[in-house]
Amino acid sequence: MDHWIPFWPDTAAVNAVVVNNLYIAELGLAGVIMATVIGMMLTFCIRYWRGSPASRANRVQKTWHFEIAWTVATLAAFLVLFVWGAQVYVWLFEPPPADEEDYVVAKQWMWKIEHPGGQREIDALHVPVDKTIKLVMASEDVIHSFFVPAFRIKHDVVPGTLEVIWFKADKTGVFRLECTQYCGLQHATMTGQVDVLTGADYARWLTDQGVHNSLVQQGEAVFRAHGCSGCHDQNSTVHAPSLVGLYGTLVHLQDGSVQLADEAYIRDCILNPRSFTVAGYPPIMPDFSGQISEGDVFELIAYIKSLKGAQEPDK
Amino acid sequence: MSVTTVERAASVEPPARSQPSYLTSGNTIASWLLTRDHKRIALLFLASITFYFFIGGIAATLMRLNLATPQGLLQPAVYNRMFTMHGIIMVWFFLIPSIPTTFGNFFVPLMIGARDLAFPRVNLASWYVFNLSGLVVLYALIMGGADTGWTFYTPLSTVYANGYVFAAAMAVFINGFSSIMTSLNFIVTIHRMRAPGMTWMRLPLFVWAIYAVSIVMLTATPVLAMDTFLLAVERFIGVGLFDPNHGGDPLLWQHMFWFYSHPAVYIMILPAMGVVSELIPCFARRPIFGYSGMTIALMSLAILSFFVWAHHMFVAGISIYAGIVFSLMTFFVAVPSAIKVFNWTVSLHKGSIVFDAPMLYALGFVLLFTVGGVTGLMLATLAVDVDLHGTYFVIAHFHYIMVGATVSAFFGALHYWWPKITGRLYPEMWARFAAILTYVGFNLTFFPQFILGYLGMARRSYTYPAVWQSWNLLSSAGASILAVAYVLPLLYLGWSLFRGLKATANPWGATGLEWTISSPPPKHNFERTPVVVTEPYCYDPERHTFVTQEGVLHDE
Ligand SMILES: [Cu+2]
Ligand SMILES: [Cu+2]
Numbered sequence: 001m002d003h004w005i006p007f008w009p010d011t012a013a014v015n016a017v018v019v020n021n022l023y024i025a026e027l028g029l030a031g032v033i034m035a036t037v038i039g040m041m042l043t044f045c046i047r048y049w050r051g052s053p054a055s056r057a058n059r060v061q062k063t064w065h066f067e068i069a070w071t072v073a074t075l076a077a078f079l080v081l082f083v084w085g086a087q088v089y090v091w092l093f094e095p096p097p098a099d100e101e102d103y104v105v106a107k108q109w110m111w112k113i114e115h116p117g118g119q120r121e122i123d124a125l126h127v128p129v130d131k132t133i134k135l136v137m138a139s140e141d142v143i144h145s146f147f148v149p150a151f152r153i154k155h156d157v158v159p160g161t162l163e164v165i166w167f168k169a170d171k172t173g174v175f176r177l178e179c180t181q182y183c184g185l186q187h188a189t190m191t192g193q194v195d196v197l198t199g200a201d202y203a204r205w206l207t208d209q210g211v212h213n214s215l216v217q218q219g220e221a222v223f224r225a226h227g228c229s230g231c232h233d234q235n236s237t238v239h240a241p242s243l244v245g246l247y248g249t250l251v252h253l254q255d256g257s258v259q260l261a262d263e264a265y266i267r268d269c270i271l272n273p274r275s276f277t278v279a280g281y282p283p284i285m286p287d288f289s290g291q292i293s294e295g296d297v298f299e300l301i302a303y304i305k306s307l308k309g310a311q312e313p314d315k
Numbered sequence: 316m317s318v319t320t321v322e323r324a325a326s327v328e329p330p331a332r333s334q335p336s337y338l339t340s341g342n343t344i345a346s347w348l349l350t351r352d353h354k355r356i357a358l359l360f361l362a363s364i365t366f367y368f369f370i371g372g373i374a375a376t377l378m379r380l381n382l383a384t385p386q387g388l389l390q391p392a393v394y395n396r397m398f399t400m401h402g403i404i405m406v407w408f409f410l411i412p413s414i415p416t417t418f419g420n421f422f423v424p425l426m427i428g429a430r431d432l433a434f435p436r437v438n439l440a441s442w443y444v445f446n447l448s449g450l451v452v453l454y455a456l457i458m459g460g461a462d463t464g465w466t467f468y469t470p471l472s473t474v475y476a477n478g479y480v481f482a483a484a485m486a487v488f489i490n491g492f493s494s495i496m497t498s499l500n501f502i503v504t505i506h507r508m509r510a511p512g513m514t515w516m517r518l519p520l521f522v523w524a525i526y527a528v529s530i531v532m533l534t535a536t537p538v539l540a541m542d543t544f545l546l547a548v549e550r551f552i553g554v555g556l557f558d559p560n561h562g563g564d565p566l567l568w569q570h571m572f573w574f575y576s577h578p579a580v581y582i583m584i585l586p587a588m589g590v591v592s593e594l595i596p597c598f599a600r601r602p603i604f605g606y607s608g609m610t611i612a613l614m615s616l617a618i619l620s621f622f623v624w625a626h627h628m629f630v631a632g633i634s635i636y637a638g639i640v641f642s643l644m645t646f647f648v649a650v651p652s653a654i655k656v657f658n659w660t661v662s663l664h665k666g667s668i669v670f671d672a673p674m675l676y677a678l679g680f681v682l683l684f685t686v687g688g689v690t691g692l693m694l695a696t697l698a699v700d701v702d703l704h705g706t707y708f709v710i711a712h713f714h715y716i717m718v719g720a721t722v723s724a725f726f727g728a729l730h731y732w733w734p735k736i737t738g739r740l741y742p743e744m745w746a747r748f749a750a751i752l753t754y755v756g757f758n759l760t761f762f763p764q765f766i767l768g769y770l771g772m773a774r775r776s777y778t779y780p781a782v783w784q785s786w787n788l789l790s791s792a793g794a795s796i797l798a799v800a801y802v803l804p805l806l807y808l809g810w811s812l813f814r815g816l817k818a819t820a821n822p823w824g825a826t827g828l829e830w831t832i833s834s835p836p837p838k839h840n841f842e843r844t845p846v847v848v849t850e851p852y853c854y855d856p857e858r859h860t861f862v863t864q865e866g867v868l869h870d871e
Contacts, residue, residue: 041681
């Protein structure tokens with residue numbers, strides 16, 4: 001949409017269409033409210049300016065009828081907006097099953113992206129059109145915020161945890177990606193682009209990257225290199241939980257709580273194991289923070305997610 | 316309305332002056348700097364905050380200058396420091412103290428018929444603490460400024476930023492004590508020192524607003540002190556409070572910061588609402604529509620303002636359910652605001668409206684506040700906030716409230732009470748011109764930012780894609796008009812100090828007690844304690860009369 005004077009952003013994802021409709025409805029309501037206030041103000045100002053002969057007799061004395069009327073009216077309108085907005089919010093922030101999962105690492109001042117096939121890119125994200133893409137995001141330093149205006153999706157990327165967001169682009173093209181949380185000197189240039197390609201173009205793009213090891217394979221290498229396998233392998237002598245089939249299950253912790261084993265949980269196991277222990281195991285899992293980068297953690301996560309043996313973990 | 320004792324006034328003129336005014340009694344520097352007179356302290360505050368308003372304004376001018384073109388003029392580091400200092404100075408050194416410390420200080424005692432505030436020494440101390448914090452913020456600014464944004468988000472502010480973050484945070488820390496002292500003073504004064512007959516339901520709405528805001532200030536500001544203290548602890552000692560690398564939680568900062576800073580938004584707007592509730596009945600020459608509804612709305616805003624803080628965090632990774640609760644609360648807080656807008660507007664119905672400068676500012680306030688309000692509704696809607704958060708839409712929204720509304724009310728108050736404060740009339744035509752110019756300049760500056768926000772322009776960016784230049788250029792052009800509109804009153808008001816016509820006691824024909832004494836008021840305010848017999852705003856547009864709160868009937 002390269003008008004000389006742009007009025008409206010691109011609408012290039014199913015998410016965007018839904019948010020757009022809500023936005024238009026709210027603009028409409030805003031217009032009605034403004035028109036009411038301006039209309040009343042103008043009418044009264046013209047009719048009752050000092051010099052006007054209009055009668056001032058019988059001024060409204062009991063005001064509470066009116067006040068209750070507009071309290072109820074505004075409250076009703078607001079509740080509609082609230083419910084509508086909350087519904088869409090839940091839909092936006094609870095990712096459906098994804099066709100592809102990409103990993104995003106934010107750092108001052110760039111976006112590093114890893115595809116499941118092991119392809120990496122910086123400040124660019126290639127995705128296929130009409131596919132549900134899930135992004136798992138981590139920050140290596142301060143808080144950033146991942147925002148694609150044309151998709152109307154945004155989520156802060158907070159260090160110390162993982163955030164998940166999804167979208168389904170429905171138009172091919174190049175769209176702006178930016179950071180909307182002030183993150184230091186070059187915050188303004190922490191931008192990039194999302195290239196939405198047709199399925200065939202995307203497949204070609206993936207092979208053109210000339211990568212041989214998928215993320216899972218890279219993760220497996222990290223898993224061995226850091227000695228995870230020494231404790232977590234099936235035939236290990238150390239009393240450590242098997243990681244096979246872990247992803248997506250509910251884990252019982254020592255303190256009695258139950259945790260969903262999602263990406264953020266696995267990350268915490270690796271970088272912050274001191275804060276909790278899996279029920280029935282000794283707290284000997286080493287703390288790998290400072291040794292394993294957020295990028296490597298993503299590879300480990302991809303690997304652990306891929307461990308879907310027939311055998312259920314013993315807990 | 317029930318006017319119990321109505322005596323007809325012999326003349327609108329006040330009784331012959333028996334004592335010198337507060338301005339002329341004592342002319343030494345010490346008599347000003349050590350004064351315990353609330354009126355003089357109000358003027359000291361007025362001088363201080365005007366100074367900071369222009370410092371903050373210069374930073375804003377540089378920012379808009381930079382954004383006129385995508386390439387910009389300033390170094391990124393300079394731009395980042397400019398918006399940080401602009402935010403810190405405008406919020407804590409202008410907006411929060413603006414109306415309470417000046418007009419509140421000057422007029423709350425006069426409006427309730429008291430000789431002074433409850434604790435005159437605390438009042439003076441508040442000004443010194445304010446200036447101490449001001450010196451610290453100037454130090455931070457001159458040494459190079461901080462570059463964190465006024466929100467000091469962690470871990471950027473505690474671990475990564477290398478500007479004068481500590482000094483800036485300490486300035487905010489110290490500044491808070493000034494707020495606490497001033498608000499405590501108001502609460503005690505309004506509770507204990509009302510003249511006989513000045514019941515709660517006869518208080519002018521401005522006094523109600525100052526009361527509501529004082530409660531918010533007194534309860535919220537200590538949290539700010541804790542916040543900035545913990546920030547300093549982490550920045551200096553490296554205790555892991557907010558830094559995840561040391562086991563801290565970055566979101567904890569946001570919760571703590573907004574727990575203060577959302578109520579702070581109401582600290583900035585409530586006094587402005589109070590001012591406008593004085594101006595509209597006076598210039599529409601009729602009672603305010605729904606007095607008790609207005610007081611209920613003020614108090615519910617004050618209370619609800621404490622339960623909406625996480626609406627600043629809808630995309631920060633709080634739980635979805637927390638998001639839903641805070642969105643609902645935010646819609647609730649919008650209801651009393653909506654009631655106020657309707658009541659102000661309907662207060663024009665069957666009035667006898669004069670369009671003097673204070674009224675123009677007041678009408679501007681209502682319109683700009685409404686724009687800020689309806690866009691606030693959009694931001695309260697969860698899914699829409701996901702898109703708009705962190706963009707220029709938010710910038711436009713809160714400037715409509717905090718500049719469009721609050722600063723308009725501030726100027727409205729300044730013009731309305733100028734004759735009382737100085738004893739001089741200002742030139743009406745110039746003032747009307749400035750009021751209209753403010754309105755035009757303001758909309759030109761900030762309306763384009765709504766569009767930029769929806770297009771996706773991120774706030775706190777020193778550069779942007781070239782396609783967005785037209786709107787940015789328009790905004791910068793508007794800002795230059797706005798700058799003129801803000802400097803203009805300085806000139807003609809300054810002129811009026813020397814050349815303006817002498818003001819009578821009650822040039823607007825207003826009903827408040829502050830208008831029953833001479834202009835400028837005598838040192839000890841009231842010769843005898845006034846007795847209040849009626850509610851405020853007894854204007855009669857039919858007979859062109861009004862009754863002061865002392866029950867004296869005047870013809871216009
Ligand atoms: Cu950023
Ligand atoms: Cu807020």
